[in-house]
Amino acid sequence: MRYLAPKRAANIFNDLAKWLTARGISLMGSRVLAVRGRKSGEVRTTIVNLFTYEGERYLLAPRGHTQWVRNLRAAGEGELRLGRRRQRFVPVDVADADKEPLIRLYLKKWAWETGAFFDGLKAGSPRADIEDAAPGFPVFRIVAG
Numbered sequence: 001m002r003y004l005a006p007k008r009a010a011n012i013f014n015d016l017a018k019w020l021t022a023r024g025i026s027l028m029g030s031r032v033l034a035v036r037g038r039k040s041g042e043v044r045t046t047i048v049n050l051f052t053y054e055g056e057r058y059l060l061a062p063r064g065h066t067q068w069v070r071n072l073r074a075a076g077e078g079e080l081r082l083g084r085r086r087q088r089f090v091p092v093d094v095a096d097a098d099k100e101p102l103i104r105l106y107l108k109k110w111a112w113e114t115g116a117f118f119d120g121l122k123a124g125s126p127r128a129d130i131e132d133a134a135p136g137f138p139v140f141r142i143v144a145g
Helices: 008-022 067-075 100-118 127-136
Strands: 030-036 043-053 056-060 078-082 085-093 139-144
Touching: 008 030, 008 043, 008 078, 030 067, 043 067, 043 078, 043 100, 056 100, 067 085, 100 127
Parallel strands: none
Antiparallel strands: 030 043, 030 078, 043 056, 056 139, 078 085, 085 139
């Protein structure tokens, strides 16, 4: 499974974005994701980019099958936070065959921030290239819980 571990500079940026989001300042859709750890049982938090496509809300993991992805699948639920607002949700895995427009939209919105994690894919990449890469990018539809 594809997974790109964050480097120190990314951790500094993510910590700042998480701090701002926790105080109610969303950076282009950022939320703090809270999910119970699959091994420790402790609540873990990370910054994510929430986006909407055709009236549905989604999360995409640009680094691949990360710890938050594994925890979310194991827990079967999570919480999105923006300041004091909390929204519990159930994640629904999006099938690889349905990810192409979601990956394309994500790249349009956040390539400036996360484009390096997409192995050369761009928002304008051919459909077949994005479809071939889709298994490496977990995507979840957010269902209110």
